[in-house]
Amino acid sequence: MRNYPKGKLVALALWLFAIPAYPAEQQSLDTLSPANIIIDGRFKDWQGIDPLISSVNENGLLQSLRLADDEKYLFIRLEFRRMVNLQSGNEITLYLDMDADAATGLPEGQLGADAAFTFGQRRGWIFSGNDTVSIQYESLGLVAAPTMESTEFEIALNWGASREVKVLGFGSAPLKMRITDEETGEASPIVTYRPRRRPHSAPPDINLEKEDANHLRLVTHNVNRRHFDPEKRDAFRRVYEALQPDLLLLQEAYEGMPQEVLDYFRMAIGAPLSGRWYAYKAGEEATVLLSPFPASAVVPLGNSAAYLLDLSEPYSGKLVLIALSMPCCDLDDARQAEADMIMAFIANLKEGKTLDSIPPDTPVILAGDANLVRKTAPYLTLLEGRIHDTLAYGPGAFPDWDDSPFTDLLPLHLQKPMAFTWRGKGYFPGRMDFIIYSDSVVEIGRNFVFDTVGLPEEVLNRYQLREEDAPNTYKHQPVVADLILER
Ligand SMILES: [Ca+2]
Ligand SMILES: [Ca+2]
Structure with missing residues (x-):
């Protein structure tokens, strides 16, 4: 031995x-x-x-x-x-x-x-x-x-x-x-x-439309600097025509003034030439918001940004939209610092400690590329408001209006049992893009991660999409959430 x-x-x-x-x-x-x-x-x-x-x-x-x-x-x-x-x-x-x-x-x-x-x-x-x-x-x-x-x-x-x-x-x-x-x-x-290989009884019905015309559709999409690439323009047009966003929030849309981005996508998103639409751009990673509602304030928050929207008929009041575009990859500390900054901004806004103010029970939605890889702490900060650098950003508190955490919506793909929002080479498909919201004051209707891969032929035809659109055009999938706001 x-x-x-x-x-x-x-x-x-x-x-x-x-x-x-x-x-x-x-x-x-x-x-x-x-x-x-x-x-x-x-x-x-x-x-x-x-x-x-x-x-x-x-x-x-x-x-x-x-x-x-x-x-x-x-x-x-x-x-x-x-x-x-x-x-x-x-x-x-x-x-x-x-x-x-x-x-x-x-x-x-x-x-x-x-x-x-x-x-x-x-x-x-x-x-x-x-x-x-x-x-x-x-x-x-x-x-x-x-x-x-x-x-x-x-x-x-x-x-x-x-x-x-x-x-x-x-x-x-x-x-x-x-x-x-x-x-x-x-x-x-x-x-x-021993694999059983049991089939599911019937493929799910796939509809992309809102369940109710009064829902406000938010689409967030990291376009990876490709939005103005002439070869990709048609694929972007097809996906936005199919999804019909009411609010289109882009990240990494570096190229172009906000108005140029709006004009470029105006037909695809159905923004009438006559009607007033608004375009804003903020944050180090070029978040762009195209919206039928004007912003009373646009506040850069590191790579991310906050848009304070004044809603109009059929809605009323304000909507706080935080465009997430948090630092990537192994930058755990920078990602944590940005999560701290975002949650401190929300806390200060709620408490009236900023130049801008919002009435109680204003919906707050965080949407975009949170790049949540490696440590879980920045994720918990976005949900629970737990700030790490309290010297720089203050004590932190539960962010929702009823003193509870926000909710992570966790939308799924329509055609497969998956939640990933990013697919590229090397790394596995992952969930980078999030919608996190003040569930005490807003409900969400239909929501999903949109991917053209594996969509049935009939669905591709119905929405004039091509299966190769997603892999050929964008690494991040668009994420869709229909907000049900008080009217
Ligand atoms: Ca063997
Ligand atoms: Ca599971």
Whole structure:
């Protein structure tokens, strides 16, 4: 026997003890309906789905692992024992034995892994015959949530995501998997899963129109500096014609004076030449608001900005619209500072400590690209008003009029069980764009993340859209919310 250090033996003993309280093979409890999992970073939808792994003490990488599926997706829920930034700085790896055959694929313990994916490196491999093919998330159709750090994630893989996985028969036979941390050597037990591939009864009816003409439709869209690109103009026109915003809020619309942006999109958004429309631009990241209502004040807040609108018939009073365009990527501190600044502005506005004032119960809507990756603290600041730099920005307080937090609307795609609002290369599709609102004084009607990919032909035709519009034109999806305001 090799000379293992004592600690390792203890760890091994604990590890053996940690092995499943539940059997690592799915139970025979079988219902006729498919799993109704939504990749939105919330986990209530997993209720009733037993873990295949659930260790009974505090060792190991995973607290639990659950699997579910439907005709299109394999759903994985991972509960870690520590905070994880899934897409960065880890070597947590999924080994997938797609045919539950140890003789095919890369030998990995008892597995013959036909694919592996290291989340923190955002890349993987498919092992097919003697070939090893390097892949990125697209080959598995991987979508994960939340996008921020968490101890818990839900992940969808698409059975038919690529030719490579179809060739391997992904989803057509029982599969096995394990999760390993290549850095620490921790590995989960192997689980076996038999996909049921149950279809959903009927595809959802997809209508883009407001449910009530009196709702006020807000569309927020990070145009990534592409709005004036002549080659993309028609695709932008098509999407805004289909969505018919009453308020169109853009981010990263650097090019053009506000009036030029309005004139450019005037026909698409149905702003009559005769009627009065207003255009404003503010914030370091060029947020632009096109609106039938004038702003009594426009206040830059770092990259973001506040627009105080004077509503008119059929509405009355004011509407505070905060255009979010928070610092990106690894700029956690700058993102936190901007969240602090925004919430301090709202607190001061409510308390009459600013030049402008709003009457009590004025709706407050935060919308736009919040870039919420990595730390969760800026997210909690936007919801709960908890300010970090109290010396600079004051004490902070619950932001809603009834002394409660704001609500995160969390709109979903119309045609798939997903909430991501950004899709690009390298990083997984993620939720960057948010609508956060004062739920004590405003309700929301229809709301959704708009994506042309996967829309049925009939819907594309009805709204004169093209499926390639979104991926060819914008990385951020437009996000739609119909505000129900008091009249
Ligand atoms: Ca969910
Ligand atoms: Ca295999």
